[in-house]
Amino acid sequence: TKILPAVETTTPVEREMEKEAPSKLPIKSIPGSYGIPFISPIRDRLDFYYFQGQDAYFQSRVDKYGSTVVRLNVPPGPFMASDPKVVAVLDAKSFQVLFDVSKVEKKNVFTGTYMPSTALTGGFRVCSYLDPSEPNHAKVKQLLFNLLASRKSHVIPAFRTNFATLFETMEAQIDAYGKADFNKLNDDTSFEFIGEAYFGVLPSASGLGTTGPAKATKWLLFQLAPLTSVGLPKIVEEVFLHTFPLPPCLAKSDYKALYEYFSTAAKPVLDAAVTLGLSKGEACHNLLFATVFNSYGGMKVMLPGILRWLATADPSLHARLAQEIRSAVAAAGGKVTLSAVEEMELTKSVVYEALRMDPPVKFQYGKAKKDLIIESHDAAYQVKRGEMLFGYQPLATRDERVFANAGEFVADRFVGKEGKKLLKYVVWSNGPETESTSVWNKQCAGKDLVVLVGRLMLVELFLRYDTFTAEVGTQLLGIQVNFTSLTKSSPTS
Numbered sequence: 001t002k003i004l005p006a007v008e009t010t011t012p013v014e015r016e017m018e019k020e021a022p023s024k025l026p027i028k029s030i031p032g033s034y035g036i037p038f039i040s041p042i043r044d045r046l047d048f049y050y051f052q053g054q055d056a057y058f059q060s061r062v063d064k065y066g067s068t069v070v071r072l073n074v075p076p077g078p079f080m081a082s083d084p085k086v087v088a089v090l091d092a093k094s095f096q097v098l099f100d101v102s103k104v105e106k107k108n109v110f111t112g113t114y115m116p117s118t119a120l121t122g123g124f125r126v127c128s129y130l131d132p133s134e135p136n137h138a139k140v141k142q143l144l145f146n147l148l149a150s151r152k153s154h155v156i157p158a159f160r161t162n163f164a165t166l167f168e169t170m171e172a173q174i175d176a177y178g179k180a181d182f183n184k185l186n187d188d189t190s191f192e193f194i195g196e197a198y199f200g201v202l203p204s205a206s207g208l209g210t211t212g213p214a215k216a217t218k219w220l221l222f223q224l225a226p227l228t229s230v231g232l233p234k235i236v237e238e239v240f241l242h243t244f245p246l247p248p249c250l251a252k253s254d255y256k257a258l259y260e261y262f263s264t265a266a267k268p269v270l271d272a273a274v275t276l277g278l279s280k281g282e283a284c285h286n287l288l289f290a291t292v293f294n295s296y297g298g299m300k301v302m303l304p305g306i307l308r309w310l311a312t313a314d315p316s317l318h319a320r321l322a323q324e325i326r327s328a329v330a331a332a333g334g335k336v337t338l339s340a341v342e343e344m345e346l347t348k349s350v351v352y353e354a355l356r357m358d359p360p361v362k363f364q365y366g367k368a369k370k371d372l373i374i375e376s377h378d379a380a381y382q383v384k385r386g387e388m389l390f391g392y393q394p395l396a397t398r399d400e401r402v403f404a405n406a407g408e409f410v411a412d413r414f415v416g417k418e419g420k421k422l423l424k425y426v427v428w429s430n431g432p433e434t435e436s437t438s439v440w441n442k443q444c445a446g447k448d449l450v451v452l453v454g455r456l457m458l459v460e461l462f463l464r465y466d467t468f469t470a471e472v473g474t475q476l477l478g479i480q481v482n483f484t485s486l487t488k489s490s491p492t493s
């Protein structure tokens with residue numbers, strides 16, 4: 001497993017020069033409707049959150065218009081977003097247009113049709129909101145690549161110590177109360193793990209104490225509120241979450257406390273940022289965002305998302321994973337090493353399959369940089385320059401035209417030569433799993449680290465336990481997992 005991206009073989013300019021072949025598919029006009037301005041976007045938002053739910057909201061429109069490329073409104077709509085109208089790309093083929101930065105502009109579209117106030121990020125537009133054509137994009141992304149590369153050897157030890165404590169706490173809670181809330185423990189543990197892995201300083205040992213995860217979650221909510229439903233009465237959510245932004249000043253003191261941690265713990269990284277042409281302030285706000293929003297926010301959603309599939313899988317899968325993980329670790333002299341993890345074919349496949357079934361970041365956006373032709377499996381569509389393109393990723397990664405039994409969790413889907421060929425359609429990182437993140441694209445800077453963390457969670461789990469049971473539900477940002485039993489690893493296995 002690499003944590004550093006591979007070197008690209010072609011530059012964006014060379015790729016731009018590779019002329020596209022004209023589409024052989026029939027060119028059709030894009031079906032769908034935006035309805036009555038102002039009224040329909042609000043009505044659609046209610047369908048999205050309350051009456052239909054996300055999957056049905058998009059699938060019903062695909063069914064109605066008989067097309068996977070369709071015009072529709074996306075939430076939040078008025079007054080949060082000035083324009084909710086998008087061209088939705090909802091199959092594995094048309095979705096790919098969102099990764100081509102010569103075709104789509106990724107400026108200010110990280111959260112979609114609205115952008116949170118930069119008062120929440122120290123007055124800066126941080127990396128996730130920058131298009132690769134903006135000079136600071138490459139500088140900040142390079143800073144993150146350098147940080148991850150320099151801390152490569154710390155990831156596995158930091159993960160193992162922090163998650164060993166998590167599992168011990170879960171055992172104690174199951175003994176005492178009959179169950180353990182994985183999400184709560186994961187929030188605290190992931191926050192500690194990331195701080196230790198990236199900067200060598202446990203947040204709990206800093207001025208933050210144990211308040212980091214709560215402060216981080218509040219700050220995330222101020223940015224993501226327009227896209228969430230927290231279970232309050234609809235009218236309350238509509239007014240306070242979906243119509244007007246939460247005032248950034250109410251998260252100011254939390255942000256300040258988080259910032260203090262970074263300005264101290266990340267001092268050597270900030271000094272190095274200056275040589276890349278970044279000010280220490282801009283670098284620090286970016287480190288905070290990449291660590292707290294991208295990394296912590298990502299792990300908060302991803303790890304319960306992976307466990308959910310294991311909790312509901314055939315128990316024989318647990319036995320097969322335990323066997324694979326233990327024999328690879330034994331062959332590496334009893335150590336969990338990057339190369340031992342690389343040998344774990346089934347473990348790797350399970351993580352990819354969970355990311356395919358449940359991509360942790362479900363929405364992707366990009367504005368057409370020029371007039372474009374977008375191809376689905378069946379037809380080609382003309383899009384005008386400036387139109388907003390939107391992808392709902394679960395429909396692209398559950399596309400039956402690419403994956404057999406696409407709606408089912410198939411643990412060994414990506415095992416073997418044939419299985420690996422499908423990896424190009426696993427796109428959780430905002431790009432194909434077979435491609436590398438770089439300063440020229442918008443693929444997740446933490447791509448290789450993220451899949452490693454998913455694998456390490458399975459390694460830790462099945463080194464310690466033969467099997468487990470858990471209740472699976474839903475919560476604010478995704479899946480809730482409560483463990484109800486952990487069966488200790490038997491000495492014979």
Ligand code: HEM
Pocket residue numbers: 106109110127128129130137141144290291294295297298299302360361363364365428429430441442443444445446447449450
């Ligand atoms: C971008 C997902 C963890 C850093 C992205 C994007 C996605 C994503 C989907 C693209 C968003 C868009 O432009 O539409 C995830 C998930 C994670 C995760 C699911 C964890 C489970 C991380 C980590 C880092 C990171 C650990 C650490 C450095 C970034 C950065 C960008 C990004 C800097 C912006 C890239 C650019 O501007 O070129 N991530 N991410 N992410 N991610 Fe991650």
